[in-house]
Amino acid sequence: MQFFRSHILVCGGTGCTSSDSAKIIEELDKLLVDKKLDKEIKVVQTGCFGLCEQGPIMVVYPEGTMYCKVKVTDVAEFVEEHLIKGRIVTRLLEKSSDVKDGEYAIEKSSFFKKQLRIALRNCGVINPELIDEYIAFDGYKALIKALTEMKPDEIIETIKKSGLRGRGGGGYPTGSKWEFAAKQDNDQKYVCCNADEGDPGAFMDRSVLEGDPHSIIEAMIIAGYAIGANYGFVYVRAEYPIAVKRLQIAIEQAREYGLLGDNILGTGVKFDLEIRLGAGAFVCGEETALMTSIEGKRGEPRVRPPYPAEKGLWQKPTILNNVETLANIPMILLKGPEWFASMGTEKSKGTKVFAIGGKINNTGLVEIPMGTTLREVIYDIGGGIPGGKKFKAAQTGGPSGGCIPASHIDTPIDYESLIELGSMMGSGGLIVMDEDTCMVDIAKFFLEFTVDESCGKCTPCRLGTRRMMEILDKITKGRGKMSDLDELETLARDIKAASLCALGQTAPNPILSTLRYFRDEYEAHIRDHRCPAGSCKSLLSYEVTEDKCIRCGLCAKNCPVNAITGSKKDEIPFVVDQDICIKCGVCYQKCPVDAITK
Amino acid sequence: MKTIAELEAIRKRTLDEISMRTDEESVRIVIGMATCGIAAGARTVMTAFLDEIQKRNIHNVHVSATGCIGVCRLEPIVDVIDKDGNKTTYVHMTPEKAAKVVVEHIANGKICVEYTLPENK
Structure with missing residues (x-):
């Protein structure tokens, strides 16, 4: 074993990579050799730390010092001061955290204090390209436990008892889905992972794949053993090159270690998997469209039932779980369903990862226990709204979700409370809006997205969303009529009721929810030809x-x-x-x- | 292909390597590396600590650098802080003394009183 006195962890997630973290690593490596420190200090590329706003992030252990917005030109000073002289370069520390002297550890910053990282447990901690580091932090231990100590139905029972629900948006109980597929009598079954993350502003799944790809592989093998499937697919969008590369490396390492293959760890269990790349169509995140796409056909949804657990890929029983759902599985098996169920609210257990963006200081990725209030997320973790502006609303669930107005900022976040407010959990995108945001314009933004992404197979979605779009466009240009609002509502109801898949069924949500909470803004546009937020250009x-x-x-x-x-x-x-x-x-x-x- | 036992061995070995990234309690060796410390030879003392720890395969030890404590005439100064937070300060350190501190103090828990402040002797 090589003893290193210090590990320098540099974020290699997409956000930090785009602001040159790879060059920082290069420079560090070079300077360490120059100063003859390369035998005692190790540079590690990790996954996302979550505080993307402050990237590139660099954390130095054993102290746990977190440096933010590091530039390549800062590296020389850092090496000289911190590594050689042991003096912290205070100008590169995170500004918002209320650190006292000598307490610069990453856990102390306000951004991390209220978080509880389960799905993101290894992101920013291990090098995702080294299977040994994953194994060190109890990786593949749940798999060993499952294969040697548990029967398939015991695993399903454990997942059911934990209360884990699908993190992709729907919130269907994961254990029940597995049980349904396990009961199917068929010689061939499949396990799929949905990594076709498409909501604007959402990047939870990408970060898990980039920061901890082995957790997904481990969970998929466990799922395969539980339902009797021996093959799996990870459907990930091609626009995530770093995630795809790290997952590919992880699959190869797992095969080499005998964690994938015909005789997993000598137990006789068989499972293997492959990656399928999506071409960036939003509708392919819908389960039936995703499977049609894996089969090599045009990605279009089909009518359910039959549900995939009965007839999925190539008409065989298939389970499809979202990345974040799967990332929770190993921890549930290791720590027990009671542990998982002890977190969260009555019907929503565990934690949820959110990608917070929009008008917020700490843009980034956070994981919080279910039941945390929106206020805590926005002000305590997110650091509030830039420029001291007033909070107006938060949008969750992307193009399928809705807005939560300021009056509901103290609502504990879980599946039920969000539905009640006319929004939804969705996959975890959370867009914060301040007083300068026009709610009609926001509804139009999301609708534009669904109009573009509608696959065209069914009429209500293909044409209905376009008609709604035209009405919204008229309103934002000051040419709307009061009767347009009724027409919008009628159309929205019809589209919800008649569309083939969830894309169309949820497309009117952004309009319905803004109409519910901000009807006065719509009326101001129509009646007074005025945009209260001062954002619609034609009305200014x-x-x-x-x-x-x-x-x-x-x-x-x-x-x-x-x-x-x-x-x-x-x-x-x-x-x-x-x-x-x-x-x-x-x-x-x-x-x-x-x-x-x- | 790896067996379950081999996987366990990998887990143990790698955890030793990367345990500093967790909160686990460790013994800390803090070496004064300001200008005064470096001029007095702190760099060779640090290298000696690292070599000795490596050679003896000792785990849960952190070695880090710190600034000037103010008693420059006693440099190189090294603090050893045990798991309970008790601090021992060694002064006028050399690579040889460092090796001995690792064996006596870090490995066997016996403080090398002769290397501490003169008034302790």
């Missing part, structure tokens, strides 16, 4: 408030189309000519005394 008019204006002339000087006239010298008040104005907002930003209103 920039005007100079005469008694506030100090006649400095900055607005006129910066206007790109010379729409503002007035005179500094002759004390003539400045005015905006609405016919020429292109509503670019430059005057609004430049005015030093906030005399321009929109």
Whole structure:
């Protein structure tokens, strides 16, 4: 064993990689050799730490010091100061955390304090490309336990007792799904993993695959043993190159160690799996479309029942679990169903991973026990809203979900409470919106997405979403009628009822939920031709408030189309000519005394 | 193909290597590596600690650097902090003394009083 006095963990997730973490590793390696420290200090590339906003992240052990926004040019100073002289480079520490002197450990930062990491347990801790590091932190221990001490029905019973529900959005009890597939009498069954994460702003599954790919492989083998399947597929989108590469490496390592193959660990159990790449169609995250795509056909959904557990891939019994669901499985077997069920709320057990984005300080990935309130997520973990703006709403569930308004910020987050509010858990995207966000515009944004992604197989979804889109477009341009709102509601109800798959059935949710909580904003657009958030361009008019204006002339000087006239010298008040104005907002930003209103 | 026993062996071995990334209690060896410490030879002392720990295959030990404590005339200074937080300060350290501290103190729990502050002797 080589003894290293220090491990430097550098995030190799997609976020940090895009801000040059790979080059930081290169530079570290080079400098360590130059300073002859390479035999005593080790550089480790890990998965996502979660605090993507502050990336690239670098954590130094044994101290646990977390450095943020590290640049390649910072590396030399870090090596000289921290590694050689033992002095922490304080200017690179996380700014928001309330650390006391000498307490710079990663666990102390406010971002991590309220989190409970189960699915993300190894992300940012191990090197995902080394199977030995996964094994060190109890990896494949649950598999050994399952194969040597448990019968298949005992495993299913354990999962059922834990209360684990599907983390992909639907929230169907995982144990029941497995039980249903196990009961099917068939010589061939399959286990599938849904890693076709498509919600805008969501990256939970990507981070698990990038940071801890072996946990998915382990869980799939366990699932195969439990339901009697000997083959599996991981369906992952091709737009996740790092995830695909790490999963491929992990599969090869698992085969080499005999964890996949004809005789797993000498127990006689057989299981193997392969990766199938999706081409980026949102609908392929829907289970029947996903399976059709794996079969090599055009990814379109089909009518259920029969459910995949009965007739799935190639008409054989198949279970499909989401990445995050699977990541929980090994821990449940190791620590017991009671342990898992002790976390969360009455009907939603365990934890949930959320990708928080939008108007929030700590954009990133968090894992919290079910039942944590939205306020805790946004203010305690997320660090609040930039610029001290007011919280308006949070959007969960992506294009299938809805908005939770500020009045419900203290709702404990679980499957039931979100449904009750007209939203849904979804896969875990959480977009925070502040007072400057127009709710009609947000509904339009998500609807634009579903219009683009509708596969076209059924009419309500293909045409219905397009008609709703046209109405929303009219409203945001100030050409809507009050009767449009009723028509929107009728269409939404029909589309929900008549669409073939979940994509269409949930597509109207963003509209219904914004209508429910922000109907006044829709009405302001229609009746007063006014966008209350000041975001819909066609409805804006920039005007100079005469008694506030100090006649400095900055607005006129910066206007790109010379729409503002007035005179500094002759004390003539400045005015905006609405016919020429292109509503670019430059005057609004430049005015030093906030005399321009929109 | 690996057997279950081999997997267990890998687990144990790798955990020793990466245990510093968990919160587990460990003995900490902290070496003063400010300008005064480095000038007095702290770097060779640190290397000696690392070599000896490696040679004797000792686990749950962290070696880290720290700044100047203020008594520059006693450098190289090394603090050994045990699992219960008790601190022993060694002064005027050399690579030879470091090797002895690993064997006596770290491995066998016997403090090398002769290397501590002069007033202790």
